[in-house]
Amino acid sequence: MERKKIQEILEFEVNQQDRLDKFLTRVYPEFSRTYAQELIEEGYVFVNHLPVNKPAKRLKEGDKVILLVPEPEKLEINPENIPLDILYEDESLLVLVKPCGMVVHPSPGHTSGTLVNALLYHVKDLSSIGGVERPGIVHRLDKDTMGLMVVAKRDDVHRNLVEQFKERKVLKLYRAIVQGVVKWDYKLVETNMGRHPIDRKRFTVLEEGGKYAKSEFFVKERFPKHNATFLEVKIHTGRTHQIRVHASSLGHPILGDKTYGFKAQEFSKKLLEMLKGCHMLLSYKLGFFHPKKGNWLEFEVQDAEPFTSVLKYLRESL
Structure with a gap:
């Protein structure tokens, strides 16, 4: 088998017992478990400096991968x-x-059911920037986040929109429901962010290095009975998981976001069922200058499930 060119070499320390393939998908979530298994079987993974080709190999705390x-x-x-x-x-x-x-x-192991798959069917002339995997995609939202996105059809439009995002000319407002009753009315968060040094699935606030991230949090409603708060969030930068990390750093993780500290045991079974596995984070307002016409365009989501139903439930069951 012809060996592929190596793009990156990563080393991880195991902090708990785990299967090798499951461990890799946890620390490197860009890969599906199927693709991780293929890499193991093809000899791209080493444990304690020895090659391993069995995805089911058991790891113990302290192992080096x-x-x-x-x-x-x-x-x-x-x-x-x-x-x-x-x-x-x-x-x-x-x-x-x-x-x-x-x-x-799409990504290795996730080539079906994505927004790009849908766009290729409905739109015949997407921008080619981003290549085969990301045609027309100017920015992204996490899988379990819902809301507004703009997609480019032409390369010059794509470049213009990317520049607007880069120069912070784009209006990006989110709504979030977080765990806990927030005591403040407004909070500005400015930090550096980067990947977590151990768990690559997560991002974290960094004292040194990383990229600058700025978010503003405004309290809209508090729900003491349900230990939750409804917030509006304005982001000035677009770092991966930015709102999720900043909310968690304030001690108020987003409902449903177990990666960043949501504690399901503190909420009723009914509310958990209503979440449907989603994060209560909604990109509800998006504004930008039309790249060709120059006029300001602004869009707002009027209804998005399950966010709308969860918020209604919190309001009506006080």
Whole structure:
């Protein structure tokens, strides 16, 4: 078998007993478990400096795992007839509401059911920037986050939108329901952020290094009976997991976000069922200058499930 060119060499220390394939997908979530198993079987993974080709190998605390990350292969992405909630569309771009549970773009082991699969079916002229895997994708939302996204149809439009995001000309407002009754009315959070040094699935606030991240939190309603608070959030930068990390750093993780500290045991069974595995984080307002016409466009989500139902439940069951 021809060896692939190595893109990155990563080393991890095991902090609890685990299966090797499960451990890799936890610390390197860009890979599906199926793809992690393939890498193990093809000899790209070492445990305590020895090659291992069995995905089910048991790891113990203190083991050292080395992952040789090969350059990605070009994925074959097929159009799929998946319904899209498109709010606006013209010859240059479209604005849509991404539902909770939908991955934005394909990755190894996740080549079906993504937003890109749906876009390729519904839109015939997406921007080529981003390559086969990310055509037209200017920015992204996490799988379990819902809300507004803009997608580019033309390369010049794509470049213009990316520049607007980079220069912070884009209006990005979110709504969030967080754990705990927030005591303050307003909070500005400015930190540096980067990947967690041990668990690569997570990002974290860093004292040194990383990238600057700025978020503003405004309290809209408090629900003491349910130990929850409804917030509006304005982000000035677009770091991965930014709101989730900043909310957690304030001691108020987003409802449903177990990665960043949500404690399900503190909430009723009914409320947990209503979450449907989603994070109560909604990109509800998005504004930008039209790259071709120059006019300001602004969009707002009027209804998004399960966020709308959860908020209604909190309000009506005081």
